[in-house]
Amino acid sequence: MTSVRLNTNEAWLYPELCDVIRLFLGDIVIGEEAGDMCFAHAHSVTGDTWTETVQSGNRRSVRTAIVCSDALEAKRRIKRAAKNALFELLMDSLGFCPPWGSLTGIRPTRLIYEALSEGKTPDEAMRRLTDEFYVSEEKVSLLGEIVQMQEGLIYPPENSFDLYIHIPFCVSRCAYCSFASVEVGKSKLTDAYVQALIQELRDGADLMRRLGLTIRSGYVGGGTPTAITTGQLQSVLESAMTLFPGAAEWTVEAGRPDTIDREKLSMLRQMQVGRISVNPQSFSDETLRLIGRAHSAEDTVRAYLLAREMGFHDINMDLIAALPGETADDFRHTLDRTIELSPESVTVHSLAIKRSSRLHEQLTVAGGAHNQANAEGADEMIRMARTRLCGAGYRPYYLYRQKYMAGNLENVGYAKPGYACLYNIGNMEETQKVLAVGAGAITKWIFDRKRRIERAPNLRNIEEYIARVDELCQKKRRVILDEGRALTQNREDT
Ligand code: SF4
Known part of the structure; x- marks a missing residue:
């Protein structure tokens, strides 16, 4: 068909x-x-x-x-x-029947929280997912574990917000990448970008002070934040930490092992960044070559051990299931090596082939061969991840689904007890206000006791972002101060 x-x-x-x-x-x-x-x-x-x-x-x-x-x-x-x-x-x-039943465009946990707030018991809330939305028993039990892990963390204090800083640069482009990121070697804009970011941070800090809000957690994502120079990243972090003191948690995605060295890690330690990610995606060199990661499995191990040696005690690793050419055995190998290294958290993604990625272009436009695992293969890998990670002491603590995911599955964040990332929970569950700075970053502000979320997206194009940062700051102020509800309104429902 x-x-x-x-x-x-x-x-x-x-x-x-x-x-x-x-x-x-x-x-x-x-x-x-x-x-x-x-x-x-x-x-x-x-x-x-x-x-x-x-x-x-x-x-x-x-x-x-x-x-x-x-x-x-x-x-x-x-x-x-x-x-x-x-x-x-x-x-x-x-x-x-697909594993997540008829659910599209909604966070599945939201339906559980919705039912609990209506006075239903946890069992009734979960039964509703199977009875009304045809969600499989297996996925419902996963949701039950996640809700348990989120207890006490899901609703942050009303007078707090989280800060997101976007660094849209990377060292080379992975085949599946759909992020707004530019190869750092090809850009002359990194200095000007850092200056624009700092201006946006100052403006945000001024507004948060006026509103009497304090930071709960900070997150620097990308792209790959460690793709810019140590000095540039340090300027961003110094400004952010001075303008927004007292965060309980700071994460910097150091995702690509080929951007990690002693100098960068030492600066991150000096800045008191507690949580970083070092992302293998796969421990197969053949797969890494196929997806254009430009680093080897051993590079990941080296970067991880260096971070450990330098005193990082909260490291996340991202893995992707159903990568091109990978079998269940390949994925098992990746899981085993990850568990051996024992990071504090592991995020397991199901490959999503988005339309803006090179992989989509190769597959559909150029009609290239691509032996990605089929739905059953992807399902087997995702199950294997849950069994093996839970067996090694990790617990699922957040989940999200995207369009075009292998086998219609999900991305799940697993963490050892005490290592759930606050920013990930608040952002994915949309229970926390997020002040976001940088090209393509989206500020999300919650009003009316969570019934209304307003968004202020920044321009994705880096040059335009730099040129129009004043205007973007004003736009964000209008959204946060709820002046006119001029921007995209999100009232998520199914
Ligand atoms: S490391 Fe991340 S941001 Fe960089 S190209 Fe790969 S997927 Fe994109």
Whole structure:
């Protein structure tokens, strides 16, 4: 099957319904004119009931919802009913159920917290995920463990915020990379960028002081922050730590082992950065070459041992399941080597081939060969990660899903007890205000006791960001001060 025809009498639901189809059929072409498989959705109302009907050939699926007057709640009910009607029809026609059921575009843990806040017991909250959204028992139990690990960490103090600093430079481009990052050797802009960042940090600090808010955690991400020079990174950190004193946690992603050396690590120690990441992604040299990482497995081990030797006691390692050419045995080897090294936390990603990545280009545009693990293979690797990491004393503490992920799976952060990263929990669960600086960074501000989240995205283009940093600071102020709700409003619901 190469294409699907989808029609609906509610245009706003079209992208949501496409997401449900892609849960079953992957990144398939969907249009309104013709297709190998056809679906027609109709929304109607009778008395106090909304009816969502989906038809495909002689199959039909119907879901209803109770009419309500709150516009936000109305949208949510209609969307859930329509998506579930389509999901049930697809499940019936194709004979399988994706692991995360009909959930798209929502953090699964949010549904648990939503049910708990309505007074449901943890068991009832979890049962709702299986009964209403067809989430598998295995995924529900994973969510249960995550909610347990987040206890006491999920809701930060009201008068706090987290700070995110984006460094959009890297040393070379990985094939799967979809981040807004530029090769540092090709850019003459790093000094000007650092100056713009510091200006944005000053402006943010001034605003936070006026609002009486204090920093809880700081996070420097990218790109690869350690791709810029030691002096440049030190200037950023010095400014940030002086302007925002007292953070309980500072993380710097030192992701690429080929950017880590004694000088950089010593500066990070001197700046009292407690948490860093050293990311193997895979411990197979052949895979690293295929995905363009430009470093070897041994480079990762060397960088990690150097960080240990220099006194880092909180190190994260990122791994990716279902990388091109990798089998379950390759992934097992990566897991075993990681566990041997014993970092405090391990983040396991399922490969997501995003449209802006070179890998997507190789696969779809150029039609190149790519033997990525199929859905079952990816599923086996993700299961293996959970079993082996939990067996070694790690516990899952946050989870997120993205589009285009191998096997429709998830990314999971595992940590040893006491090493869950506060920034990751607050940011992924959207329970913490995030003041973000840098090109492409997105400030997220929470209002009305978490019912409303406003976003202020910065420009992604580095030159434009540098040229227009004043304007971006003003835009951010307007969002944080809630003046006009001018920017993108996110009211996440399913
Ligand atoms: S290390 Fe990260 S930011 Fe750099 S190219 Fe690879 S995926 Fe992109």
